[in-house]
Amino acid sequence: MKFFVDTADTSEIKELAEAGLIDGVTTNPSLVAKSGRKFSDVIAEICELTPGHVSAEVVATEYDAMVNEGRTLQKIAPNVAVKLPLTMDGLKACRTLTNEGTAVNVTLCFSANQALLAAKAGATYISPFIGRLDDLNIDGMELIEDIRTIYDNYMFETQILAASIRNANHVKDSALAGADVATVPPSVLRGLINHPLTDKGLAAFLADAEKAGISV
Ligand code: E4P
Numbered sequence: 001m002k003f004f005v006d007t008a009d010t011s012e013i014k015e016l017a018e019a020g021l022i023d024g025v026t027t028n029p030s031l032v033a034k035s036g037r038k039f040s041d042v043i044a045e046i047c048e049l050t051p052g053h054v055s056a057e058v059v060a061t062e063y064d065a066m067v068n069e070g071r072t073l074q075k076i077a078p079n080v081a082v083k084l085p086l087t088m089d090g091l092k093a094c095r096t097l098t099n100e101g102t103a104v105n106v107t108l109c110f111s112a113n114q115a116l117l118a119a120k121a122g123a124t125y126i127s128p129f130i131g132r133l134d135d136l137n138i139d140g141m142e143l144i145e146d147i148r149t150i151y152d153n154y155m156f157e158t159q160i161l162a163a164s165i166r167n168a169n170h171v172k173d174s175a176l177a178g179a180d181v182a183t184v185p186p187s188v189l190r191g192l193i194n195h196p197l198t199d200k201g202l203a204a205f206l207a208d209a210e211k212a213g214i215s216v
């Protein structure tokens with residue numbers, strides 16, 4: 001399973017990339033807006049820091065404008081994946097950009113049928129939003145499972161990118177359900193490292209080493 005980090009915070013991305021913990025980055029207009037910087041500058045910097053795909057989202061809603069924005073974004077760096085919303089125009093733009101060899105992440109997916117259409121349109125990634133479904137008391141993880149079954153039934157190569165992840169259980173359950181990628185906020189990613197028994201065990205080992213005068 002690949003890990004992407006869901007942020008436009010370049011210092012977070014730098015540290016996590018240097019630690020070898022991330023394979024890519026997802027952003028959205030809300031995340032980039034928080035940086036207060038020029039959109040293309042932020043995406044360019046993230047692309048340099050990141051080993052894999054960096055999703056950058058269009059803000060146009062009509063086909064021609066979406067394709068133009070997608071082409072502009074793709075020119076920023078070769079590892080840009082153009083993020084398009086799951087609308088009719090978005091799916092048409094997905095097919096056009098995919099045919100041009102551009103990686104596309106179809107976002108804001110809330111149903112298995114939407115995911116089926118994105119795969120038909122040749123998407124590189126489909127982003128089902130788990131947390132936002134859970135917020136409505138709809139089981140987001142069931143959506144990941146359904147998409148996995150459908151994609152396997154028809155051997156679609158579109159990768160399932162579990163998005164809107166809010167906690168560690170979302171990460172584990174996405175992995176169990178067979179998501180190809182999880183995009184995780186930095187705080188959740190860092191939280192995965194921690195376990196109280198790890199801290200307790202380490203403290204005991206270090207205390208014993210000190211008592212015995214062990215040094216390496
Ligand atoms: C993914 O690409 C989205 O940017 C993100 O996961 C949305 O998460 P949210 O529902 O917590 O805003």
